[in-house]
Amino acid sequence: MxxxxxxxxxxxxxxxxxTVELGAPVAGLIDRVLVKRGDRVTHGQVLASLESHAEQAASDLARYKSQLAGPSQLAQSKIEFSQRKYNRRRDMAAEKLMSRQDSDDAEGELKQAQAELLVAKENREVAHLEYVQQSSQLNLRTIRSPFDGVVVDQMMWPGEIFEPGATKHAIVKxxxxxxxxxxxxxxxxxxxxxxxxxxxxxxxxxxxxxxxxxxxxxxxxxxxxxxxxxxxxxxxxxxxxxxxxxxxxxxxxxxx
CATH class of the missing domain: 2.40.30.170 (Efflux pump adaptor protein, beta barrel domain)
Incomplete structure (x- = not known):
């Protein structure tokens, strides 16, 4: 040059x-440290993780609930049945073959089925938000590299308890x-x-x-x-x- x-x-x-010292924002048992001193790392690479079986199970359960389609399909079926029932009774009431009260009852059943479908959709959206929350909690137990760089030092090892704010406040540098x-x-x-x-x-x-x-x-x-x-x-x-x-x-x- x-x-x-x-x-x-x-x-x-x-x-x-x-130069940064990396740890987790939550306390826990260190499960894995995937890098050692001198290793080159890339942005977003997983460097270490805390034990997270309970958090993983909670995330999987929340994901399963967010994918449930049965309640919505059941409510949709009730709407279709109630709609046909209401149409028949409305026509019969118009021809004086059935009391107006029976037609009103059928209309009420239809509106109730529509409300149940709305509740099913809202519950599924709530389940999705719970899944996002559980996934975020799970991600807090994974330490990733914030940039391309080199591991300068490793301060803690698998099996040790990590606590934010403790004497050992970082896992890797x-x-x-x-x-x-x-x-x-x-x-x-x-x-x-x-x-x-x-x-x-x-x-x-x-x-x-x-x-x-x-x-x-x-x-x-x-x-x-x-x-x-x-x-x-x-x-x-x-x-x-x-x-x-x-x-x-x-x-x-x-x-x-």
Whole structure:
């Protein structure tokens, strides 16, 4: 990669874009941890899970109830029968072959059957909402990766009890290494040299002969009075994870 022209180099540090410790929002027995330190993970990948047999059973039951079609079909059949009965009695009452009361009774049966169908549909919708709720509760017991990254550490193991807010408040620790975040410490006299969108050369301490191109994403607007410095943040693409984080570097500004 060709170096960009630069007037001076500044001390910098290569860091992960973000580092997070992951756990579950509920307490429970850790059932599985599917990754280990150093593993690469993708967004949405299952990393660990808590024991969830009871929650799985409740979710399956709620799903079964939400799929029941019998009550609706029964109510629909009653409507069809009541409709034919009402039509016959209405016609007979119109020809004075039956009392008006019998026709009214048939009409009442029809409306009752229609109401039963409405209740059956409402119950099925309630069952569906209960299934969604139970599924959400089940999902709380599965820990997934929030981004593409690398497992930095594993703090808990299968068989341990996980409790939010306890001393061990995380199961695994992840770091996002693509892109990398470059923290550049610049002297007060250099304020104004860096601007968002500007490119820069970054040379890692462990690869002094191999510069990389980064882009400025943030510039501090507050200068630290004690040290007379401010910080500039850059993003360095790292799709192959060729550049490690946690090492010092030198950064020289290029052009916007």
């Amino acid at each position: 060709l170096a960009l022209p630069a007037a001076a180099g500044y001390d910098c540090l290569i860091e992960p874009t973000q 992840l770091a996002q290494l693509n892109p990398l975040r470059i923290r550049v410490v610049m002297p007060m006299r250099a304020f104004g040299e860096a601007a968002v969108g500007m490119t820069a050369n970054v040379v890692p301490e462990i690869q002094p002969g191999k510069p990389y191109t980064a882009k400025v994403v943030s510039v501090d607007r507050i200068i630290d009075a004690a040290s007379g410095t401010f910080v500039v943040f850059m993003d360095l693409p790292n799709p192959g994870l060729d550049v490690p984080s946690g090492v010092k570097c030198k950064a020289s500004l290029g052009k916007q």
